[in-house]
Amino acid sequence: xxxxxxxxxxxxxxxxxxxxxxxxxxxxxxxxxxxxxxxxxxxxxxxxxxxxxxxxxxxxxxxxxxxxxxxxxxxxxxxxxxxxxxxxxxxxxxxxxxxxxxxxxxxxxxxxxxxxxxxxxxxxxxxxxxxxxxxxxxxxxxxxxxxxxxxxxxxxxxxxxxxxxxxxxxxxxxxxxxxxxxxxxxxxxxxxxxxxxxxxxxxxxxxxxxxxxxxxxxxxxxxxxxxxxxxxxxxxxxxxxxxxxxxxxxxxxxxxxxxxxxxxxxxxxxxxxxxxxxxxxxxxxxxxxxxxxxxxxxxxxxxxxxxxxxxxxxxxxxxxxxxxxxxxxxxxxxxxxxxxxxxxxxxxxxxxxxxxxxxx
Amino acid sequence: xxxxxxxxxxxxxxxxxxxxxxxxxxxxxxxxxxxxxxxxxxxxxxxxxxxxxxxxxxxxxxxxxxxxxxxxxxxxxxxxxxxxxxxxxxxxxxxxxxxxxxxxxxxxxxxxxxxxxxxxxxxxxxxxxxxxxxxxxxxxxxxxxxxxxxxxxxxxxxxxxxxxxxxxxxxxxxxxxxxxxxxxxxxxxxxxxxxxxxxxxxxxxxxxxxxxxxxxxxxxxxxxxxxxxxxxxxxxxxxxxxxxxxxxxxxxxxxxxxxxx
Ligand SMILES: Nc1ncnc2c1ncn2[C@@H]1O[C@H](COP(=O)(O)OP(=O)(O)OP(=O)(O)O)[C@@H](O)[C@H]1O
Ligand SMILES: [Mg+2]
Numbered sequence: 189x190x191x192x193x194x195x196x197x198x199x200x201x202x203x204x205x206x207x208x209x210x211x212x213x214x215x216x217x218x219x220x221x222x223x224x225x226x227x228x229x230x231x232x233x234x235x236x237x238x239x240x241x242x243x244x245x246x247x248x249x250x251x252x253x254x255x256x257x258x259x260x261x262x263x264x265x266x267x268x269x270x271x272x273x274x275x276x277x278x279x280x281x282x283x284x285x286x287x288x289x290x291x292x293x294x295x296x297x298x299x300x301x302x303x304x305x306x307x308x309x310x311x312x313x314x315x316x317x318x319x320x321x322x323x324x325x326x327x328x329x330x331x332x333x334x335x336x337x338x339x340x341x342x343x344x345x346x347x348x349x350x351x352x353x354x355x356x357x358x359x360x361x362x363x364x365x366x367x368x369x370x371x372x373x374x375x376x377x378x379x380x381x382x383x384x385x386x387x388x389x390x391x392x393x394x395x396x397x398x399x400x401x402x403x404x405x406x407x408x409x410x411x412x413x414x415x416x417x418x419x420x421x422x423x424x425x426x427x428x429x430x431x432x433x434x435x436x437x438x439x440x441x442x443x444x445x446x447x448x449x450x451x452x453x454x455x456x457x458x459x460x461x462x463x464x465x466x467x468x469x470x471x472x473x474x475x476x477x478x479x480x481x482x483x484x485x486x487x488x489x490x491x492x493x494x495x496x497x498x499x500x501x502x503x504x505x506x507x508x509x510x511x512x513x514x515x516x517x518x519x520x521x522x523x524x525x526x527x528x529x530x531x532x533x534x535x536x537x538x539x540x541x542x543x544x545x546x547x548x
Numbered sequence: 549x550x551x552x553x554x555x556x557x558x559x560x561x562x563x564x565x566x567x568x569x570x571x572x573x574x575x576x577x578x579x580x581x582x583x584x585x586x587x588x589x590x591x592x593x594x595x596x597x598x599x600x601x602x603x604x605x606x607x608x609x610x611x612x613x614x615x616x617x618x619x620x621x622x623x624x625x626x627x628x629x630x631x632x633x634x635x636x637x638x639x640x641x642x643x644x645x646x647x648x649x650x651x652x653x654x655x656x657x658x659x660x661x662x663x664x665x666x667x668x669x670x671x672x673x674x675x676x677x678x679x680x681x682x683x684x685x686x687x688x689x690x691x692x693x694x695x696x697x698x699x700x701x702x703x704x705x706x707x708x709x710x711x712x713x714x715x716x717x718x719x720x721x722x723x724x725x726x727x728x729x730x731x732x733x734x735x736x737x738x739x740x741x742x743x744x745x746x747x748x749x750x751x752x753x754x755x756x757x758x759x760x761x762x763x764x765x766x767x768x769x770x771x772x773x774x775x776x777x778x779x780x781x782x783x784x785x786x787x788x789x790x791x792x793x794x795x796x797x798x799x800x801x802x803x804x805x806x807x808x809x
Contacts, residue, residue, distance in 0.1 A: 205677075385670040388671065388672035392669040392672060393663075393679075394666050396659070397656070399647075399648065403645040407645060409607075410637050411631060412628045412659050412660035413656075414628045415628070
């Protein structure tokens with residue numbers, strides 16, 4: 189790492205600020221892209237493709253929440269409500285606006301859902317100027333229920349009694365994405381976009397300002413950061429990501445329904461950030477993967493071994509309960525033992541190999 | 549702004565008062581800080597020195613009086629707005645971003661000079677990256693100046709106390725302020741660190757033409773480097789003048805002897 193410490197040239201600052209300062213990291217990213225964009229959609233079966241699609245969608249929302257929670261230090265228990273804002277905004281737009289006999293295309297519906305969620309997020313973020321911690325948690329919790337209630341009780345938004353709006357599959361210039369692998373690539377594309385956007389955000393001026401507010405708000409003010417403005421930015425950015433997540437869920441399931449966006453979903457996303465690692469992009473990805481895949485693992489394990497020691501008819505119920513027990517337990521374990529989450533473990537492994545075989 | 553005594557003053561504090569419950573932190577305090585000079589504020593503990601700085605930098609709102617910077621009133625402005633006007637500051641009890649390294653702290657110091665907004669930071673490549681690199685170069689100059697080269701990537705919370713003070717000075721300097729408020733920058737330092745800090749302060753004033761308001765308890769240092777000195781005692785200004793004038797002032801002698809007994 190000597191070369192990073194001593195370069196005095198412009199090119200080296202650019203290199204130093206790069207996301208991937210080492211060639212091996214670039215190769216690893218290339219390998220991962222190859223794996224996730226070509227190998228997996230080609231070889232994985234429908235079931236695993238669908239699970240990975242859910243991970244990809246969750247990554248977008250979890251990144252948004254981590255920008256608010258991990259990077260800016262502002263809590264939100266209403267993240268799922270912003271997803272519902274995105275989903276219902278997009279659902280109404282695509283079903284009401286037709287262009288040449290087709291529903292409004294996703295590349296318009298998606299940003300529209302994100303922007304609407306960001307606007308609502310701005311409003312919900314206003315209390316963050318005055319209240320912190322538990323009080324902000326309660327304010328955002330209230331937002332979760334108020335938004336849910338409004339959507340449910342406004343037929344013009346929710347599409348009537350069942351509060352569900354069905355939509356067509358996403359289409360791009362006549363190519364309708366019906367197959368599992370097509371949907372997988374569709375959501376994966378936005379997950380990658382979200383990862384790049386979030387990574388860029390946190391390494392530039394705005395991201396630094398957010399972390400400054402989290403660490404030391406007095407010092408942030410004295411160096412000229414408008415704390416209120418940047419807290420609102422954080423809420424808007426986080427809600428935008430949530431809104432886009434909601435639209436992705438809508439396209440993935442072909443339906444927008446409030447049941448997908450209830451308080452437990454908000455908790456799931458908090459768990460992704462905490463278990464993955466607060467204030468870490470890589471950690472967020474781990475967290476999303478972990479939270480989506482954990483129930484799958486529990487189910488597989490229980491279905492294989494459960495029948496040996498319990499009545500198989502109880503299994504579905506036990507599996508559901510186990511999931512909750514694991515979530516709660518893991519959140520507590522990580523909060524107490526490893527607040528930096530899975531990302532810390534990853535860093536430890538990486539640092540070990542970075543100097544390998546010369547450990548000093 | 550031309551003053552009666554011929555000085556061009558960058559900062560004018562006129563009749564400022566601040567009470568906390570029964571405590572008079574500042575009572576009708578006026579100072580004129582001449583441009584490009586080192587202006588010291590001294591006084592016993594609890595005299596109201598930090599409170600005065602807090603009013604100048606916008607953390608406290610004066611109960612009475614007016615504060616003008618570059619001839620314009622800055623009363624009622626928020627700390628971040630005052631920073632944008634070109635007033636930098638360090639704190640008596642260091643306020644660094646402890647989890648961040650030296651480089652990140654200093655880059656944050658340049659926040660007001662940078663422009664990148666939310667949308668362009670998402671994209672990064674192009675304009676944002678050019679801005680990052682350009683400001684990184686300025687920060688590297690500062691790191692050279694403050695001889696922090698080996699510590700760029702060190703988390704500031706883990707640095708020795710004296711180094712933290714130096715990094716905090718660097719973060720304030722990074723914004724290229726016209727006026728720099730330093731609250732006891734040498735407190736708790738050993739002799740060698742003190743001498744370093746004195747040299748930095750003198751260099752900043754000389755090379756950059758930055759005006760410096762300095763709170764300091766070390767009389768030797770204050771008498772040595774200040775162009776003018778104001779003395780506060782129990783919230784009141786009791787003297788104001790050149791080091792020689794202040795040294796000879798009977799009220800100052802009394803206040804200091806009084807405080808010592
Ligand atoms: N926020 C506050 N709330 C209540 N009292 C305050 C506050 N800030 C300052 N004071 C009081 O105002 C008086 C002046 O305090 P100040 O910190 O300005 O003194 P100082 O000259 O900086 O002292 P020192 O040399 O110890 O740093 C003290 O009595 C202090 O207790
Ligand atoms: Mg003080």
